[in-house]
Amino acid sequence: KQEVTQIPAALSVPEGENLVLNCSFTDSAIYNLQWFRQDPGKGLTSLLLIQSSQREQTSGRLNASLDKSSGRSTLYIAASQPGDSATYLCAVRIKAAGNKLTFGGGTRVLVKP
Amino acid sequence: EAQVTQNPRYLITVTGKKLTVTCSQNMNHEYMSWYRQDPGLGLRQIYYSMNVEVTDKGDVPEGYKVSRKEKRNFPLILESPSPNQTSLYFCASSPPVLGLAYNEQFFGPGTRLTVL
Numbered sequence: 001k002q003e004v005t006q007i008p009a010a011l012s013v014p015e016g017e018n019l020v021l022n023c024s025f026t027d028s029a030i031y032n033l034q035w036f037r038q039d040p041g042k043g044l045t046s047l048l049l050i051q052s053s054q055r056e057q058t059s060g061r062l063n064a065s066l067d068k069s070s071g072r073s074t075l076y077i078a079a080s081q082p083g084d085s086a087t088y089l090c091a092v093r094i095k096a097a098g099n100k101l102t103f104g105g106g107t108r109v110l111v112k113p
Numbered sequence: 114e115a116q117v118t119q120n121p122r123y124l125i126t127v128t129g130k131k132l133t134v135t136c137s138q139n140m141n142h143e144y145m146s147w148y149r150q151d152p153g154l155g156l157r158q159i160y161y162s163m164n165v166e167v168t169d170k171g172d173v174p175e176g177y178k179v180s181r182k183e184k185r186n187f188p189l190i191l192e193s194p195s196p197n198q199t200s201l202y203f204c205a206s207s208p209p210v211l212g213l214a215y216n217e218q219f220f221g222p223g224t225r226l227t228v229l
Contacts, residue, residue: 032217041223041225042223043203043220044220046219046220091156099144099161099163099207099218100158100161100171100172101148101156101205101218103155103157105153105155
């Protein structure tokens with residue numbers, strides 16, 4: 001059974017510092033991995049999608065890497081801003097489970113001004 | 114605007130009173146799914162639909178029903194809600210599968226359900 005873990009569960013950084021968020025998964029037979037942002041009491045916003053054949057994806061200040069063989073993905077957010085404060089979730093889609101996403105528990109980020 | 118909508122956004126009800134949470138997408142997506150989010154348990158899939166009239170159970174289907182009569186709509190039905198179904202519910206959709214690559218899922222804003 002696929003398990004997805006995000007450590008740490010919470011992170012606090014001063015404004016301007018780079019953020020590094022980790023995601024690990026136990027089954028490397030994935031189709032893709034998706035990073036989401038969730039604001040308190042709100043829905044999920046898709047940030048980046050990395051296909052299993054890709055090593056990384058970039059969007060603005062965000063960069064996500066994928067190492068399938070070691071079961072890891074890292075989301076980098078450059079020059080953090082208070083508006084980046086949110087919970088970040090990673091989710092993997094595995095080959096044995098159709099289009100289902102298996103989510104990690106999330107990392108709650110606070111960027112202090 | 115391309116989006117997934119859910120209604121209602123907030124609902125407080127009592128045990129045993131049937132309810133339906135609607136989900137609609139305007140992106141012509143074939144795949145739709147329901148998840149629930151609970152503290153300490155994360156997001157878990159309830160039901161999913163690969164296409165019209167095709168639905169299947171996810172990880173936590175007990176106490177829920179779904180239907181997919183039209184491509185754009187995927188309602189979640191709680192025939193007899195119980196307090197353990199108090200949760201934050203999300204509907205999601207994604208485009209058709211292209212080869213072996215599954216596309217990203219788009220999520221609705223969520224429905225916060227409280228069952229007393």
